[in-house]
Amino acid sequence: MRSRTVFLGYAVILGLGLVLAEFVGVDPGWMAIALWSWLIVVIVAGASGPYTDEMLDRWSLRYDVAMDHPRREWIRARLCRARRARWAAVGLGMGVAWTPTFVGMVAPEHSGFTAVVFLGWNTPLIALIAAALGTLISELVVVQRPRGARLAALERRKWGHYVGDHWRSLLTGSSGVAVLAAAAVLSDRSRHPSTDGRVAAVAAAWTVVALVLALVGMRAIVDRPLLAVAGMDRQLDEALRADGAHHLVGAAVAMSLFGSSVALNEVLPGGLPGLLVFVFGPWFGVACWWFLARQETWNVERVRWRRA
Amino acid sequence: MNVVSIDSSSPVPPFEQLRMQLSEQIRSGAITAGTQLPTVRQLAGDLGIAKNTVVRAYRALEEEGLVRADGRAGTTVLDIGAGGESAVAARVAEATRRYLAELERLGLSGQDALDAVRRGVAPT
Numbered sequence: 258m259r260s261r262t263v264f265l266g267y268a269v270i271l272g273l274g275l276v277l278a279e280f281v282g283v284d285p286g287w288m289a290i291a292l293w294s295w296l297i298v299v300i301v302a303g304a305s306g307p308y309t310d311e312m313l314d315r316w317s318l319r320y321d322v323a324m325d326h327p328r329r330e331w332i333r334a335r336l337c338r339a340r341r342a343r344w345a346a347v348g349l350g351m352g353v354a355w356t357p358t359f360v361g362m363v364a365p366e367h368s369g370f371t372a373v374v375f376l377g378w379n380t381p382l383i384a385l386i387a388a389a390l391g392t393l394i395s396e397l398v399v400v401q402r403p404r405g406a407r408l409a410a411l412e413r414r415k416w417g418h419y420v421g422d423h424w425r426s427l428l429t430g431s432s433g434v435a436v437l438a439a440a441a442v443l444s445d446r447s448r449h450p451s452t453d454g455r456v457a458a459v460a461a462a463w464t465v466v467a468l469v470l471a472l473v474g475m476r477a478i479v480d481r482p483l484l485a486v487a488g489m490d491r492q493l494d495e496a497l498r499a500d501g502a503h504h505l506v507g508a509a510v511a512m513s514l515f516g517s518s519v520a521l522n523e524v525l526p527g528g529l530p531g532l533l534v535f536v537f538g539p540w541f542g543v544a545c546w547w548f549l550a551r552q553e554t555w556n557v558e559r560v561r562w563r564r565a
Numbered sequence: 566m567n568v569v570s571i572d573s574s575s576p577v578p579p580f581e582q583l584r585m586q587l588s589e590q591i592r593s594g595a596i597t598a599g600t601q602l603p604t605v606r607q608l609a610g611d612l613g614i615a616k617n618t619v620v621r622a623y624r625a626l627e628e629e630g631l632v633r634a635d636g637r638a639g640t641t642v643l644d645i646g647a648g649g650e651s652a653v654a655a656r657v658a659e660a661t662r663r664y665l666a667e668l669e670r671l672g673l674s675g676q677d678a679l680d681a682v683r684r685g686v687a688p689t
Contacts, residue, residue, distance in 0.1 A: 409569050480607050
């Protein structure tokens with residue numbers, strides 16, 4: 258979707274909402290609902306667009322693979338489908354996360370429902386977990402069994418062949434920190450009178466979910482049947498695995514750092530340290546996601562050879 | 566690169582096909598000692614066979630003393646050269662085992678086998 262359409266949509270909703278609120282007396286909350294819904298539409302529609310040649314060239318440079326014309330179309334279709342699944346999941350996740358707020362606005366008598374998702378920062382986290390789930394689903398649904406001769410290369414595939422091992426350490430570490438922080442709050446409430454520990458516990462749970470999701474997803478990616486034992490097909494298959502792994506682990510890292518920042522903020526004494534962790538932790542997580550999903554170059558063959 | 570394949574039209578069961586190919590590659594030195602074999606899930610997925618088939622083949626290789634299964638570390642190829650059995654000797658032993666099994670199926674004794682070999686190698 259073009260940026261002009263996006264901004265035009267926003268302007269129309271905003272203008273119409275203001276006019277209706279001012280002259281007809283419509284609740285401005287409806288305008289907020291319309292704006293959020295528009296954002297979801299923008300995300301989903303944007304991801305449904307074509308996977309351009311430029312994008313494909315950038316992808317092949319990132320994973321250092323060459324492809325001929327028929328394979329180019331196959332890869333384009335695969336990447337397009339994976340992107341659509343990821344962003345549709347993000348849109349769905351945002352919708353789920355905002356539902357309690359919507360309900361609170363539309364039917365205030367049921368506003369107790371908002372207590373179900375009681376954390377103010379739940380929206381980005383639910384969007385992140387949805388992105389990770391979308392990546393996982395897109396990886397699982399695109400399993401293609403090789404046709405013809407049943408061949409297997411006697412090379413053991415590992416997590417580290419597709420995404421750096423240090424990301425797993427970061428995931429485990431941040432999850433551990435979050436769990437410890439939650440345990441500290443829950444075990445000694447007298448030292449943390451400003452919180453009942455609920456926020457820290459839920460944040461820690463999110464980080465554990467992120468870790469489990471990454472482990473399960475990586476297992477699915479690594480063990481997915483190989484399409485070919487050698488040649489261009491093998492290289493492309495490995496690059497697709499690396500791409501899926503980067504997106505999945507990126508979303509999980511962002512989610513985990515977000516959760517652990519929230520949990521740490523509950524346990525750290527008020528003031529600058531807590532504030533810094535709370536402000537920079539999530540942004541660092543999002544930066545990691547962006548780097549993993551969009552920037553990091555990766556050549557599976559070279560990594561495998563270096564580790565052999 | 567070392568490769569294994571399964572021929573679904575072959576009368577030889579997939580487990581035996583896999584065992585034979587792995588055994589041959591290990592004994593010939595194509596797969597070196599210390600090499601980690603693929604996980605059961607990975608190999609079963611790539612070959613499109615049941616996990617139990619791969620487990621059975623790996624177990625047979627372990628019984629032959631060619632690999633060691635070690636939980637998290639997976640299945641590792643052992644150094645068979647150090648055990649005194651060279652690759653050629655191992656292949657001769659394997660051929661002998663198969664020969665004796667065939668003779669036994671025909672109802673012949675070990676002595677008959679020896680006689681047959683002597684006749685086979687005697688100058689004509």
